[in-house]
Amino acid sequence: MSILREKILNTATNLFQTQGINSTGVDNIVAVAGTTKMTLYKYFRTKEALILEVLQTSQQDFQTWLDEKLNSNSKNPSDKIKQLFNYIEEWVCAPEFIGIGFIKASAEFPNEENPIHQLSSQQSRQFRQFIGKLANEANIKDAEGLALQLSLLFEGAVQAEQMKRGSGSIKYAKKAAKILIDGAIKG
Amino acid sequence: MLEKSSATAHGRLLSIFDILEDWLDAPHIVTQSSLEQINTQFSSKTHAHLLQDYLTLEAAKAGAAMPEMLAYQLYFMAVAAVQEKLQANNHKSMSHAKNAARAIIAAQTKKEFRITRQSAYAIAASFLAVFIVAGSLLISNFNQANKLDQLATVQPFVQPIVPHVLATSELTASPEQTADLIAQIELMRHGNCQLIEAIQLPDNLKGIYLNIVVNGQVSTDPYEQKMAMELIKKTRCNYTPMLMANSTS
Numbered sequence: 001m002s003i004l005r006e007k008i009l010n011t012a013t014n015l016f017q018t019q020g021i022n023s024t025g026v027d028n029i030v031a032v033a034g035t036t037k038m039t040l041y042k043y044f045r046t047k048e049a050l051i052l053e054v055l056q057t058s059q060q061d062f063q064t065w066l067d068e069k070l071n072s073n074s075k076n077p078s079d080k081i082k083q084l085f086n087y088i089e090e091w092v093c094a095p096e097f098i099g100i101g102f103i104k105a106s107a108e109f110p111n112e113e114n115p116i117h118q119l120s121s122q123q124s125r126q127f128r129q130f131i132g133k134l135a136n137e138a139n140i141k142d143a144e145g146l147a148l149q150l151s152l153l154f155e156g157a158v159q160a161e162q163m164k165r166g167s168g169s170i171k172y173a174k175k176a177a178k179i180l181i182d183g184a185i186k187g
Numbered sequence: 188m189l190e191k192s193s194a195t196a197h198g199r200l201l202s203i204f205d206i207l208e209d210w211l212d213a214p215h216i217v218t219q220s221s222l223e224q225i226n227t228q229f230s231s232k233t234h235a236h237l238l239q240d241y242l243t244l245e246a247a248k249a250g251a252a253m254p255e256m257l258a259y260q261l262y263f264m265a266v267a268a269v270q271e272k273l274q275a276n277n278h279k280s281m282s283h284a285k286n287a288a289r290a291i292i293a294a295q296t297k298k299e300f301r302i303t304r305q306s307a308y309a310i311a312a313s314f315l316a317v318f319i320v321a322g323s324l325l326i327s328n329f330n331q332a333n334k335l336d337q338l339a340t341v342q343p344f345v346q347p348i349v350p351h352v353l354a355t356s357e358l359t360a361s362p363e364q365t366a367d368l369i370a371q372i373e374l375m376r377h378g379n380c381q382l383i384e385a386i387q388l389p390d391n392l393k394g395i396y397l398n399i400v401v402n403g404q405v406s407t408d409p410y411e412q413k414m415a416m417e418l419i420k421k422t423r424c425n426y427t428p429m430l431m432a433n434s435t436s
Contacts, residue, residue, distance in 0.1 A: 112274065121274070145279065148271070149287040152264045156291075160259040167256045175294035180287065 005043040008033050013054045017098035017162075021051060021108045021116075051105070051116050058101035059123045062091065063130070070134075077137035081181055084134065085174040088154060092161055092170045099162045102127075103155050127151060138185065146184045150177055196248035200257075200292055201285055203242070203265055208281035211272055238262055251295040261288055360409040368412050371419050372403050378426035382418060392418070 011033040015024040026047055030040050044050035069087040074080045091097060102123035109117040132147035140146055157173035192202035242258035251257040268284030271277045385396050392414060398404045399415040400422065406412065 145283050145286075148277070148280065148283045149290075152267050152284050152287045153260075153291060155267050156260040156263040156287075159263040160256055163259060164256070167259075168253060169256050169260055172253070172257070172291060172294045173260070175297075176287065176290035179290040179293060 002043075004035060004039060008035060008040055008043060008050070009053060009057060012050055013058055013101075014098060016051070016054055017101070017104060021105060048115065052119055055101045055105055055116070055119050055123065059126075062100065063127075065091065077134065077139070078185065081131075081134040081138045081140070082178070084131070084150070085154075085170075085177040089170045089174050092158065097161075100155075100158045103158050104162060107159070124151070124155070127154075135184070140184045141187050142184065146180060149180050153177055153180075196245045197292060197296070199245050200242065200249060200261060201288055203238075203261065204268065204281050204285035204288060207265060207269060208272075211269065211281070235262065238265075246292075246295070249292065249296055251292070253295065257291065257295045260291055264288055264291075359407050360412045364409065364412055365405060365407065368399070368415055368419075369403075369405055371416065372400060372405070375400070375419070375422070375424055378424040380422050380424035382422040384421070385418075 008029065012024070012029050015028060015032060019028075026037060026040060029050075030037050033040075040050070044053060066084075066087055069090075070080050070083065074083050102120035105116050105120035106124065109120065111117055112121075128147045128151040131150050132143050135143035135146045153173045153176055157169040160167050160169035190199070192206065193199045239258050239262050242261050243255050246254035246257040246261075264284050264287060268280045271280035382396065382400075385393060388396060395411050395414045396418050399406060399411065400418055405415075
């Protein structure tokens with residue numbers, strides 16, 4: 001990836017999360033990135049294409065980081081699901097955290113026909129499937145149900161955190177997740 | 188409807204999920220063509236603010252640590268569950284959301300040991316005062332303890348003193364116990380007594396030894412009296428008059 005393309009992508013990621021996707025115009029992005037509209041459109045055909053790429057990259061970064069954390073620190077499947085919210089908390093509480101792309105995008109693009117809404121819904125489902133996989137590996141009976149409960153907690157806490165930075169929502173979501181996971185493990 | 192749904196704030200916070208489920212399940216209300224309209228209405232700012240304000244109020248009544256944040260969280264979970272039900276046709280979404288809501292309410296309303304800044308200052312000040320008092324007592328007792336130690340013979344302090352749990356009826360020592368203790372202490376005044384192992388005692392026992400045995404400040408606390416008696420038993424006393432002792436050695 002060219003340095004300029006990466007810079008545009010990083011700038012857009014930051015502006016979308018801090019100012020909102022709809023509120024951030026292409027003019028803002030090029031001004032902050034120190035480039036021109038022509039260059040931006042050279043790399044990203046439309047603003048929508050840029051948003052889609054931002055969502056893909058952000059989710060990939062988060063998922064890769066989470067996978068590495070889970071795989072390097074715990075081998076036992078039960079431990080992995082128990083540790084999940086610890087790592088989510090670590091990610092959310094990091095100073096550079098600016099939000100989770102698909103959560104913000106789904107709120108800003110409620111129309112089901114919109115490709116941005118579709119991608120954010122798909123990423124939300126994939127994240128839930130990821131939790132479901134962890135729950136399955138931990139031999140949890142209703143893995144799908146637990147995955148939905150945990151993903152609702154996660155999305156709710158992140159939305160609260162996006163609205164009010166340092167709200168502490170993730171701390172309580174972590175406690176709630178422990179209650180749900182312990183309950184599910186006991187069966 | 189929410190207001191009358193439960194007698195408790197906790198129940199009213201949870202009943203939002205039941206009410207939404209009933210509403211979404213009603214066939215005459217939700218048709219395919221109205222799905223998006225419902226979704227949009229539920230996510231509209233006016234509805235969102237009204238519901239969030241109500242949830243914040245109920246969360247505060249339920250004793251949530253952070254009512255506004257809990258309200259946001261419940262609201263977002265409800266929206267996500269509605270979307271899941273409408274878009275993915277997941278019939279269990281509301282009941283799962285309710286379970287998750289129950290857990291987050293429990294996490295927020297569970298009593299924690301929270302210290303306010305004022306309380307922290309008060310506690311710190313109390314500790315400081317206790318240290319000052321204890322320090323001055325130790326200094327004043329140091330000379331007397333030294334005198335007793337001069338005639339020491341070192342022996343291992345073999346039996347540890349185990350505190351016991353008191354029954355309610357044992358909150359104050361009986362007059363007989365107190366009298367026995369005072370008599371023991373008075374007797375020790377006529378001899379040269381020392382307990383060199385006192386320096387190795389845990390702080391609470393050291394305090395009892397210095398205050399009661401050395402200084403004679405007898406407490407009515409039965410535990411302290413019992414410990415003091417135990418310590419007296421361990422204390423070695425020489426009742427031979429000093430002149431006589433010197434002449435025989």
